[in-house]
Amino acid sequence: MAPQNQLCLVLVIFLSVFSLSSLSTSAIIPKANVSLSIPSSQLVENLCNGKAIQNRRFCLKALSTPEVIAAMDTTQLGTFIMKLGAANAKETLTALKALNCCVEAYKYAILSFEMVSSELVEDPQAANYDVAVIGPEIANCEKELINAKVQAPRLLAGNRFMKYYVSMGYEITSTLELENPNEY
Numbered sequence: 240m241a242p243q244n245q246l247c248l249v250l251v252i253f254l255s256v257f258s259l260s261s262l263s264t265s266a267i268i269p270k271a272n273v274s275l276s277i278p279s280s281q282l283v284e285n286l287c288n289g290k291a292i293q294n295r296r297f298c299l300k301a302l303s304t305p306e307v308i309a310a311m312d313t314t315q316l317g318t319f320i321m322k323l324g325a326a327n328a329k330e331t332l333t334a335l336k337a338l339n340c341c342v343e344a345y346k347y348a349i350l351s352f353e354m355v356s357s358e359l360v361e362d363p364q365a366a367n368y369d370v371a372v373i374g375p376e377i378a379n380c381e382k383e384l385i386n387a388k389v390q391a392p393r394l395l396a397g398n399r400f401m402k403y404y405v406s407m408g409y410e411i412t413s414t415l416e417l418e419n420p421n422e423y
Contacts, residue, residue, distance in 0.1 A: 280308045282316050337387035341380035341394065348373045348401060355408060359415060367412035374405045 287298035301323060302308070302316075310316040351373050358366035381398045384391060 280310060282310055282313065283308060286316065333387045334389045337380075337383035337389055340383040341398075344376040344380040345401075347376050352404075352408070355412070359412070363412050363415035363419065367409060367416060370405060370408035370412055373408075374402060377401045377405070 283299065283302045286292070287295050287302065292298050302320070307316065307319045310319060351369050355366045355370045358369065377398050381395065384394065384398075
């Protein structure tokens with residue numbers, strides 16, 4: 240693999256991991272207009288003060304819904320926690336699927352740009368088509384990120400730049416076609 244390809248692949252992987260740090264937490268912390276100042280149940284207090292709890296504030300906030308606070312016993316509280324954990328896992332999986340879609344789109348873009356580079360002299364018409372089909376792949380990546388509610392400004396900016404490169408590639412291959420109309 241050429242050094243440029245390795246750099247692009249490393250960049251895509253880094254951006255994917257970086258964007259995970261910005262994921263929405265709506266599934267992790269249920270939406271409730273309940274502040275931490277409202278007293279939680281003794282069950283919730285006891286749980287969130289436990290030795291294994293890594294983040295007491297998060298625990299209290301995540302378990303601050305009226306439904307959870309009304310839990311009558313440890314089993315019921317445990318059931319609510321497991322439902323919240325499953326919801327978080329599903330939301331994270333959706334985001335990961337979106338990121339995987341983007342990784343595949345960028346792999347495709349790398350291969351296509353390299354192929355177009357070799358086609359410029361031999362067949363500008365094919366090069367023009369091959370560069371044009373990169374755009375929908377990047378648009379699909381962007382759509383998947385938006386649908387998964389992934390907050391990844393750098394990745395969205397990268398998609399915008401990729402659209403610019405696709406438009407520049409399309410323009411140059413169109414120009415080459417016009418300069419040499421009889422050769423192809």
